[in-house]
Amino acid sequence: MKAANLIPGLLLLIGLILFQALQPLAWQWPTLLWLVAELWVILRGGRLPFAELRGGTRFLITIALLLVANLSAGWGNWLQMGAASLYVLLAVKTLELRSTRDLFQIAALLLLGMGLAAWIRVDIALGIFFVLELFFMLLALLWQGFLDARRSEGGDAQQRELLQLLLFALFFQFLLLPVLAVFFFLLPRTPTPLWHWGGGVGVAASGFSPSLDPARIQSLQLDPAVAFRAQIRGPQLAPAKMYWVGAILWQDDGGVHWQPGQVTADCTRVPQAVWQQKILLSPGHHSYLFALTSPARVESGLPLERSASGLRLRSPQDEALRYTAWSGVGDVCFSSEQRHAALQLPDKINPQILQLATHLRGATPEQTTQRILSWLRGPSFHYSLQTPAAYPHGQSLADFLLHSHSGFCEYYAAGLATLLRLDGVPARVVVGYHGGQYDALGDFWVVRQSMAHAWVQAWLGGQWVLLDATPAVSPGDSTSAASASGQHFSAGGQLWSWLQWEWLNWVINFSPSKQRQAWLALGSLGQGDSRHAQTGGLSAPHLAWSSAGTHWVLFVLLSALGFWWWRERRRHRLPPAEFYRQRSIRLLRRAGMRDLRPGTENSWLCTLPLAEADRAELGAALYRQRYGPKPNTAGEQSLKDWLQILARARRRLRAGVHARGE
Template sequence: MAESSPPTLSARSRLWAMLTNALCLLCLLLQLPPLLAMGIGIATLLVMMLSWRQRMPALLRVLLALAMLAAVFMLMGRHFGRDTGCALLAAMLAIKPAETHSLRDARSLVGFSLFAPFAAFLLDQGPLSMALGLLGTVAGLLTLAQLADNEADAANKPQLTNLSMRQRLLAIGRLVLIGLPLMLSAFWFFPRFASPLWGVPERALARLGLSDEMSPGGWLDLMSDDSPALRVQFFGAVPAPAQRYWRGPVLWDFDGRSWTRPRWTQALPAAATSPGSVHWDYQIEMEPTERRQLVALDLPDAAPAGSTLGRDHGLYAAQPLTSLTRWRMQSSPPRTFEPELPPSWRRRALALPDGFNPRTHALARQWRAELGDDDDAIVKRALEMITGSFAYTLTTPLPGRHAVDEFLFDQKQGYCEHFSSAFVVLMRAAGIPARVVTGYAGGYRNPFGDYWIVRQQDAHAWAEVWLPQRGWVRVDPTAAVAPERIYDTLDDRADVAAGGLGGIPRMGDVGDWLRRGWNDLVLGFDASRQQRMLTGLGLPRLHGRSLALLFAVLALAALGGMAFWLARGERERDPLLRAWHRMNARYARLGLAREPHEPALAWAERIGKARPAEAKLVALLSQRFSELRYAAEVGDRSALIADLHRHRPRNHGEQS
């Protein structure tokens, strides 16, 4: 006997499968580098078009796969991490439509496509990723329903097909509601861990943000990125713009071109400070950076829980910031900051490489000879020189060997990277201990939610000089040239640009407020929030095994409910069967329910004996049901379903 051929994949089913693939892939592409994402997107469209009517040649598929692999490793680097793995998944999904020619292939394409939203969540857990992931999942379920219809059509089972889009969406909505208890149990009661569950914690592609190094031109990408770096909520007084400096890495070592932070400074005790009379109490919500560096309003009083305070008052988290984190901090502008500088640290704060910037050294020696031991006067002289003849710009040529000389005596224009580096070199050449401090400056208030946003483009570098009796003192040469770059907030500039229409709600502010709400409700649900929720429910403080046991009990209950409702749905998926069961329920209220083992005609005969007036009608309905349901007889299903819905047992008066 010849084997039956597999069902043919219809054009409609193929289109559904490819649209699902594209939608799921979009969720992942948005998290990859733009150039790579654009290349994979174009390749996906080409593959879909070339393979729509006929199979792509095997050689062409192999060459395309090799080209995609080469592009991924060329743009992502050879280091394997989450980014590289996700990019490889996207590349493979772009080629997968070339193999979609049967129902089995289409189901395989949908199944593999659903990996893309989950991979995207490894890189970003924002509301956009969640929305696209949900759309991709819904599209996948709709496609599977379409493929089932395709198969039913091929098997001549029209009673299972031709559902409207509304009916399909309602069916999928019921499936989502059935799984909702399990999802909420996992979110609320699954034990929270401090580190990620996946096995590749490091990203192949570093996020933009502050680093331990400052090199010429290295900040241009950072200063053109308007994505939020942190959000701040103040409890009480808000610092004035001139005090809104967010301290990050402190750079000590200079090799003539780049500044770097010594790693061991974070392991040493914090230098002594004398806080001023002003205190700021605030909470920082930091976006993930994959690094341990925190920022704080200059100058943090102490390290919050889960972090340490380095010798130069840089803050470092105990674990890399792989997800959104919140930190409650207090800061004060110091009266004195390390007023006694040990000789070893003084030597480090004066160190300069030999053979670099001779004109800067000559100018520093000249000032020292003219002004004597007055370090304050030298600092003032340097600021006066910068204020009088320098300009702020992001368009600067790459420096040569004597970068500071070129900036101070030739170009006389640049941005904070140039100003801070040149100022510190000039101070060290004059015998004044100095260092570069990097972080952020400014920020603006979002009126929706009353919090402050500091963006990556607010990245800034300034100088600290050590002066007798005072210790380290902040000096910002960039602010001396372009105070609007530091002290004007984006909020102020937006009001001016709007010509007095600054009260009109900005969509960007609304979007960030919604993102912050998402962060608070979803991404910020950590172990401490989980314990507070359990306490509010009247449960004792649970840890480890107790919490896992609670989750297991709730998960088993949710799975049991899912099994019951799914089984019930399978039994009553047929509209005819649902109508039959509803008629049975009406007779059950009269004590005449059908027994599970009782055939339809036998049940009708029993009803006829108890209620003779209904015997003929119930027998006729039962006969029609049996023929259509079990004997595959041809009949009007819709008419029978309507008759079953209309039939009602008569009351006692009508029986008599």
């Protein structure tokens, strides 16, 4: 790529990275306007009709475009409006690009764009996009400044010089990132109303619905996004045994649409805690928290409502949530109000379903339950996310139980609960998630949206017993969705999942309390008390990261020391006179002297925009350093001073040419 087109090419790359960071906000017509502007600059070689307009005209055009962009994005939709305005301004500044000053303005816009991206995503991709933007923007600024200097001197940039700037940008960012990390770690944090400022509305947003809605859960089961991550302490559980309770549904409308209803938890009997779960919910519109079957208690800074419908928040939350829950083996809370709700039947029931329930009724509640489960798990039933062809507009519960025998978990849960209630067995439907993927690097489980599930709890033998009739999660089905959901990560997937976990823990959720714990742990580590460091907030992986950070700092210091030693050795390897003569040649090359053969200095001096006396002084400084018997530091500084005078003269000359051209 030509030097003139390199800056627009870098800006195109930077804008595409920003486009990825801002999805789905970036899908607007101003993005197309920006893309056309970038391609125009690249293909037309810098001939910009827009830049030739008067400043007032360009300002009015920009205001008009901003107004149209904001109105088309929807007034009051601030994130969409911000993205639209950003790309309009990027398009305008791309067409106006002339010097480093314009590039600094574009850099400021890109910084605002990354700030906007931080409102819509919290994953590690945000950090990767930021690092890439930082590197390419730094390279563009360095190269534009280099081009400006060369143009002022009347010379052209070379590909070799671009490679040098590229290496410098890499080395600079290599040194900058640890400094930014240390600054981030040391920056004082004060809780404010803006502490939970964002939620990642465009990435991995939870789509959980506290109701039994086939269309809703069907869409979740096709979504691979992470719903939450959990660290579990307690007896080992297989993925097939992990049922994450979200909402408990009591109210039946006679079909497959169930609701929580108004049922209180008016008993104080809670199961004995067996498993502790530290859970990090992905951003989304949360009304419920999740925990393993039979939650006993929960610790969270969020206000919760005590009800029999699950761990319900008093007000929905949109940001990522962190809490600790304890769960037991069986729920033994069963009041008279809950018995009434668990046996409540809709006003209208298909007579054929009544006959089916009578046919399946056993001598005891346990026998009835077993007969219904055996029937639903029979060979005539099969699991499918697709609506049967005979019911293009969706099937009812009667269609599923009496005719199609084909459906997904909502139909099996609703059918099982309805038949149990008709036969006098108290039952309720539970919606949540089933299974998990284990990440050994971080020792946590990943639960995805695709693991959304519905099952039944029936009151049997003095406790609520978990019943799952869905064939896809029945025992012995090795090809089931549950089996797939319990598979371990691949090596690359495990590493990526762990990086996401660490990013959320130590960047997105680096709260004042976590900063204080890290300080205490590092202080204890420095004193050699590794046991206290483990309890002070840093686990073994985090201690490894701390050690790696220390090694990184030492490596940077040693690299800087080695570079200084190499420069000094190179300097003293040559005789002083030869060293300064080579330095003078490099200074002349930077000043635009193309022919560096001895004896060509006079012809070059004659082309310079300097007075005769100044040219003579510059020539004398040049000859002393290049051919004199004792070139030294003072002579080099004198040559530099005269070359700076030359650069200023060239800038004045170029400014006068531009003024006459306008």
